[in-house]
Amino acid sequence: xxxxxxxxxxxxxxxxxxxxxxxxxxxNGNVAKAxxxxxxxxIRPKRDRLHIELNGEDADAVMARLSQVxxxxxxxxxxxxEKDMTKVHEQVLALMNETVPEGSSYKVNTRRSDxxxxxxTNAMNLDVGDFLSDARPDLVVKMKDPDFILRxxxxxxxxxxxxxxxxxxxxxxxxxxxKAMLMLSGGIDSPVAGYYALxxxxxxxxxxxxxxxxxxxxxxxxxxxxxAKLAPYVGGxxxxxxxxxxxxxxxxxxxxxxxxMTVQRxxxxxxxxxxxxxxxxxxxxxxxxxxxxxxxxxxxxxxxNDVTTMxxxxxxxxxxxxxxxxxxxxxxxxxxxxxxFEDCCTIFAPPAPxxxxxxxxxxxxxxxxxxxxxxxxxxxxIKITEIKASDQFMNQATDLIxxxx
Amino acid sequence: MIYxxxxxxxxxxxxxxxxxxxxxxxxxANPSSLHALGGKADEMLQSARHQIAxxxxxxxxxxxxxxxxxxxxxxxIKGTAMAKxxxxxxxxxxxxxxxxxxxxxxxxxxxxxxxxxxxxDSRGFIHVEDLKAAIRKDTILVSVMGVNNEIGSxxxxxxxxxxxxxxxxxxxxxxxxxxxxxxxxxxLRHPRVDFITFSGHKFHxxxxxxxIYAKEGRLIDxxxxxxxxxxxxxxxxxxxxxxxxxxxxxRLLLSDEDKKVAQQQAVRERIYQHVSQFDNVTMFSQxxxxxxxHVLCFAIEGVRGETTVHAFETHDIYISTTSACSSKKGxxxxxxxxxxxxxxxxxxxxxxxxxxxxxxxEADAFNAAFDAIYADFxxxxxxxxxxxxxxx
Numbered sequence: 001x002x003x004x005x006x007x008x009x010x011x012x013x014x015x016x017x018x019x020x021x022x023x024x025x026x027x028n029g030n031v032a033k034a035x036x037x038x039x040x041x042x043i044r045p046k047r048d049r050l051h052i053e054l055n056g057e058d059a060d061a062v063m064a065r066l067s068q069v070x071x072x073x074x075x076x077x078x079x080x081x082e083k084d085m086t087k088v089h090e091q092v093l094a095l096m097n098e099t100v101p102e103g104s105s106y107k108v109n110t111r112r113s114d115x116x117x118x119x120x121t122n123a124m125n126l127d128v129g130d131f132l133s134d135a136r137p138d139l140v141v142k143m144k145d146p147d148f149i150l151r152x153x154x155x156x157x158x159x160x161x162x163x164x165x166x167x168x169x170x171x172x173x174x175x176x177x178x179k180a181m182l183m184l185s186g187g188i189d190s191p192v193a194g195y196y197a198l199x200x201x202x203x204x205x206x207x208x209x210x211x212x213x214x215x216x217x218x219x220x221x222x223x224x225x226x227x228a229k230l231a232p233y234v235g236g237x238x239x240x241x242x243x244x245x246x247x248x249x250x251x252x253x254x255x256x257x258x259x260x261m262t263v264q265r266x267x268x269x270x271x272x273x274x275x276x277x278x279x280x281x282x283x284x285x286x287x288x289x290x291x292x293x294x295x296x297x298x299x300x301x302x303x304x305n306d307v308t309t310m311x312x313x314x315x316x317x318x319x320x321x322x323x324x325x326x327x328x329x330x331x332x333x334x335x336x337x338x339x340x341f342e343d344c345c346t347i348f349a350p351p352a353p354x355x356x357x358x359x360x361x362x363x364x365x366x367x368x369x370x371x372x373x374x375x376x377x378x379x380x381x382i383k384i385t386e387i388k389a390s391d392q393f394m395n396q397a398t399d400l401i402x403x404x405x
Numbered sequence: 406m407i408y409x410x411x412x413x414x415x416x417x418x419x420x421x422x423x424x425x426x427x428x429x430x431x432x433x434a435n436p437s438s439l440h441a442l443g444g445k446a447d448e449m450l451q452s453a454r455h456q457i458a459x460x461x462x463x464x465x466x467x468x469x470x471x472x473x474x475x476x477x478x479x480x481x482i483k484g485t486a487m488a489k490x491x492x493x494x495x496x497x498x499x500x501x502x503x504x505x506x507x508x509x510x511x512x513x514x515x516x517x518x519x520x521x522x523x524x525x526d527s528r529g530f531i532h533v534e535d536l537k538a539a540i541r542k543d544t545i546l547v548s549v550m551g552v553n554n555e556i557g558s559x560x561x562x563x564x565x566x567x568x569x570x571x572x573x574x575x576x577x578x579x580x581x582x583x584x585x586x587x588x589x590x591x592x593l594r595h596p597r598v599d600f601i602t603f604s605g606h607k608f609h610x611x612x613x614x615x616x617i618y619a620k621e622g623r624l625i626d627x628x629x630x631x632x633x634x635x636x637x638x639x640x641x642x643x644x645x646x647x648x649x650x651x652x653x654x655x656r657l658l659l660s661d662e663d664k665k666v667a668q669q670q671a672v673r674e675r676i677y678q679h680v681s682q683f684d685n686v687t688m689f690s691q692x693x694x695x696x697x698x699h700v701l702c703f704a705i706e707g708v709r710g711e712t713t714v715h716a717f718e719t720h721d722i723y724i725s726t727t728s729a730c731s732s733k734k735g736x737x738x739x740x741x742x743x744x745x746x747x748x749x750x751x752x753x754x755x756x757x758x759x760x761x762x763x764x765x766x767e768a769d770a771f772n773a774a775f776d777a778i779y780a781d782f783x784x785x786x787x788x789x790x791x792x793x794x795x796x797x
Contacts, residue, residue, distance in 0.1 A: 218444065340439075397445045400431070401452045404424045405652050 001098050003059040004080035006066065007153075007162065008050040011073040011170055019176075024050075027071045027173040033235035034069050038062055063166060068232045070199050071176075072168030076151065080158040083117060088152075088159055089131050096136055096150065099163045105142035106163075108132075112154040124152055172201030174234045179203045180283040180313070181240075181276045183268065186223045186343045189287030189316050191230060191333040192324050196315035197285045198233045204285060206237060206387075207272045209244040214348075219341040221393040224385075229333045231389040242271055243381040247374050248348050254368040261295050261353040262362045263369075265304045270371070271378055273308045278379075283311040289324065290317050294353040303357040336394070407722045407767045411607075412554055412583060412700060412758035418609045418654060425611055425650040436643050437634065446645050453645075453652035460655050461601075462594055463618050469635050470648050473615040474582040474604030476628070478505035478548075480639070481600045481617060484625030485546045485576045486513050492574065493543025499523045499531050499560070500743040501553050506580055507739075510548075519543075525743050529558035530695065533568055546576045551584030551593055555727040555740040555756060556689045557700025559589065566595035576600060576623060582607055586658040586761070587697045588666040599623045605647065609760075610654035614647035658761070665761035669698040672759055675768035676701055680775055685783075687750055689741065699760065702727065704753035708782050713755045716781070720774035727754050 010027065028045040031052070035041055041062070042053040054062065059077045066075055081091045100106060110124040119127060128150065132139060153160040182194045184206040197204050208223045220241065227239050247267050255263045272284050288296045295304070305312060316324050328334035392398060408416065417425075432449045434442035451465070458465040471477045486496065498510055500522040510520045521539045523531045536547065547569065549560050562579055569577050578600040581593050586608055593601055600623065605614040619625065619638075631640030658665075674692055680703060681688050689702040705713055710726035717724050727741065741751040757771070 216439075218439075218441070394444075394448075397432075397448055398452075401449050404427055404449075404649055405453060405456050405656065 001079070001095065002056075003054060003077040005054055005078050005160070006052040006059065006062060006075050007078050007160065008052065008066070008075045008168070009073045010048070010050070011071050011168065012172060023071070023173055023176055026175050027069075030069055030071070030173050030175070030235065031066070034065050034232065035062060036235075065232070066168070067166065068169055069173075070169050070171035070201065070233060071173030073170065074165050074168050076162040076165045078151075078153070078160040078162040080160055083154075083159055085119075085127065088128070088161075089135075091161060092128055092131065092150065092152075093135050095161055095163055096132065096139075100136075100139065100148050102138045103140070104147040105140045106132075106148040106150055107141060107143055107146045108150045108152060110152040110154065114154050114156045117154045119154075124154065128152060169199070169233070171199035174198050174201055175203045177201035177203075178282045179205065179280060180285055181205055181207045181272050181279075181281045183272055183284065183286040184208045184223055184226065185287070186219055186226065186337065186341065187287065188321075188328050188334060188337040189289055189292075189324055191226045191287075191331070191337065192327045193285050193287040193315045194230050195233070195327065195331050195333075197313070198230065202283075202285070203234070204230075204237065205279065205281065206239045207242060207275055208239065209242050209268055209271075210343075211243075211245040211248050214245065214248070215342055218339075218394075219343050222336060222339055222341055223343075224387055224391070224393040226333055226336055227387045228389060228391045228393065229331065229336065231387055231391070236386050236388045239385045239387045240275060241383045241385075242275070242378055244268070244378065247378060250369050250374060252348050255365045257350045258352070258354040259357060259362055259365050260348060260350045262300060262303050262357040263366055264348065265295055265300075266307045266362060266366065267371070267374065269304055269312075270307050271375060273310050274375065274379060275382070276310060283313055284308070285313050285315065287316055288314045289319060289321070292321065294355045297355050299356040299358075300354075303359045303362045306359045306362070339394075407763075407770060409722060409724045409757045409759060409763065409767075409771065411760040411763075412756065413725055414606050414612070415609045415760055417606075417611050417650075418657065421609055421650045421654045421657070422611070424653045425646045428646040428649040432645055432649070436645060437632070449649055450643050450645055453648045456652045457616060457655055460659050461590065461618060464621060466636075467618055467621055469617050469619060469639050470643060471615045471617055471639060472613050472644075473606065474503070474580070474602055475505040477582075477602030477604070477615050477617045478503065478578075478580055479509050480628040481576075481578045481602060481619075481625060482506065482509040482546065482548060483513065484628055485578070485600075486516075486518055487626035488624050489545040489576070490518075493541075493545045494518045495521070495541050495544045496546045496548070497521045497523065497536065497539050497544060498548040499525065499550065501525050501529065501531075501555070501558075501740040502548070502550055503554055503580060503582065504739075506548055506550070525558075525740075527744050527746075528691070529553055529556045529689070529740060529744050531560055533561055533564045536565060537568055540572060540575070544572070544575050546578060548578040548580065550580040550582075551589055552581075552587060552697040552700070553740055554583045554700075555754075556702040556744075557583075557697040558690075559584075559592075559695050559697055562589075562592040562598065563595050566592075566597035569597045576625075578602070583697065583700070585655075586662060586665070587669075587699060588662060589697075590659075590662075600625070605651040605654065608654050608658045610651035611647045614644055614651045616648075616651070666698050668761060669759045669763065672763050672765055672768045673698060673701050673757075675765050676757060676771055679768075679772040683779060685779075687753075689744075689746070689754065699758055701757040701759075702754055704750050704755070705779065705782060706750055706753055708753055710753055710755045713753070713778065716778045717771075717774060720770075720777075722771055722774055724755055724757050727756050 024045050038057045040055040040057045044051045081088050108125045108128045110121045112121050151162045180202050182204040184190045206227050210220050231237050251263050432446045434446045436447035436450045454465045454468050458468050523535050576599050580602045582604045599620045601618040606612045627638050629640050685706040687704045
């Protein structure tokens with residue numbers, strides 16, 4: 001069946017009052033970015049719906065991309081028919097035959113924006129229902145909770161038919177909630193936190209600490225690849241790599257073992273805050289989950305959080321590991337996350353970190369290191385790259401392999 | 406040279422060997438090594454796994470690489486026995502399986518397992534009713550081959566799958582070594598099939614490589630323990646070049662599968678129509694749909710199979726007695742014995758087995774050679790037709 005358009009229903013933004021126009025504008029931009037590889041499309045944002053005219057592009061491929069765009073409640077592939085009831089009947093039958101199996105229940109649901117059309121809403125429902133009871137006697141009409149709803153939209157340009165409604169990604173259009181930094185390690189949790197940030201409309205930039213030669217190029221490539229996994233939700237994500245070797249060596253040399261981890265994390269958070277301030281970020285997201293590891297007890301969080309007043313948002317704070325893994329699998333970051341490369345959180349991990357560090361102790365030990373100098377040098381060494389959905393970092397030999405297989 | 410012994414092994418394709426050589430050179434590192442070369446080798450390995458999974462409509466996590474059909478059969482049978490022994494010790498297979506299955510079962514019998522060998526009818530097929538009657542409360546495995554390697558009978562895999570829907574705890578294994586690329590994917594991938602054995606060298610990949618399909622959620626114990634490769638299911642450093650070559654060979658095999666099946670059917674039919682006219686020939690394979698397109702087994706009464714094989718050899722045509730695995734022992738075929746074919750005829754059986762590259766012209770050359778060989782045999786060893794009654 002060659003559909004003529006995808007009709008997109010907005011998510012929460014229909015309730016957002018005055019901001020509506022900017023929300024729709026942002027969603028329109030995000031949809032256009034997500035669908036950039038289909039040049040034939042025409043996207044028409046309207047007050048309550050967004051219409052994507054396919055002009056011959058493949059509906060399934062377009063919908064697969066669309067399902068990753070936040071701010072969409074649902075969408076329906078639709079068939080445009082000339083405003084002639086004989087043609088409408090013909091297409092209704094073709095559509096029902098293709099999409100509605102024998103013996104299903106259904107109802108007809110008409111919306112009419114063209115009030116000059118000969119049939120009004122009720123008359124249209126009746127006419128189409130009447131036609132179908134003859135053409136598809138196997139179907140049962142059911143008003144409450146039918147298997148299928150045949151939607152008929154009478155618009156000025158044509159009549160649109162659809163039987164399928166696909167759930168969208170929900171959430172808010174990315175960018176409508178402002179910008180924040182995500183501390184991306186390479187583990188399972190931080191990409192999931194990033195996904196939730198994007199879902200609430202936050203534009204995130206990845207902050208990744210790397211410590212060559214203690215961490216390998218693989219670890220860096222893995223973090224970039226994880227970023228590429230989240231990129232389809234936005235189009236592109238900035239990846240900020242922060243050199244952390246000097247900080248870690250200095251902390252290791254000067255701070256007692258029990259506080260190594262706490263002080264390292266305080267330095268990471270300070271650096272992330274500084275980067276956020278430079279780049280107009282309003283908050284910091286991370287993948288901490290209460291009690292999961294020594295650095296994520298409430299005592300640890302308090303001792304680490306002490307260095308900043310910027311909001312720190314922890315989307316997975318109260319989730320169980322299994323729940324986090326389930327989401328990671330859904331967004332296809334899990335297999336990457338479990339690849340065994342040392343990251344900067346594990347290389348200098350003491351055998352017995354304090355699970356209940358004290359804030360004043362952490363502050364005291366920090367006086368032994370040159371916080372300002374270390375930070376200045378780390379910030380100087382920052383490298384920023386823009387990562388797109390199609391970018392590949394882990395699998396450098398892909399083309400050669402495809403050729404050999 | 407006419408090679409008609411493809412069920413014994415196939416000739417590796419030049420483009421497959423090309424991949425083998427290039428992967429040996431450029432992806433030689435151990436896929437488990439942490440360095441970049443290891444990562445590259447691992448990427449090759451996982452890409453091959455992906456490709457094979459896609460080709461048989463499975464998930465990559467359901468594909469495990471082995472050294473071939475024998476290992477696959479041994480692993481699934483013994484692995485099931487080990488993993489499920491607390492639930493029961495009864496296994497069911499058929500009396501016409503490949504020795505890799507039969508002898509695994511025999512070994513388990515020595516360990517106290519109970520095995521039922523289902524009989525076959527005179528055409529070489531098991532009956533689903535017999536299977537149903539054999540199932541017990543303590544049955545843990547049903548193992549049935551997709552295509553018999555000696556006569557080519559296609560066993561009723563889909564029907565068995567339907568029957569086993571009512572017995573969700575029994576592992577269902579299909580030995581598909583002879584079934585791959587023969588238009589049988591739909592039956593093999595019946596939703597109730599839990600394990601499938603494949604062997605690379607039967608489809609133009611190098612020797613020493615194969616894979617099994619193991620349905621997600623179905624557990625067996627490993628046979629080879631060690632360094633934890635293949636998610637700890639099958640240890641041993643992965644044979645990356647052979648695996649990559651096999652992935653390529655499978656892709657080539659399954660492209661235009663229908664056309665290739667039709668081609669083999671045409672070659673087989675050409676030979677069948679010719680040799681079946683002769684009085685002293687008994688056909689074991691049939692042209693009907695329930696036989697695979699590539700196997701043709703028949704006997705020239707009064708002449709030992711081995712003699713016929715050597716006679717064809719002088720015409721530069723290569724065939725075999727029933728199966729390569731038992732042919733050197735000079736014993737009668739186990740499949741024909743299970744079909745209750747009289748021993749004097751069974752020992753005369755020969756097998757022509759085709760691949761997608763064989764042609765009708767080759768069939769004609771075979772038929773011409775057959776005429777000459779047959780005439781010679783009748784001179785040397787005339788059979789008194791009154792005394793030999795056809796076995797089937």
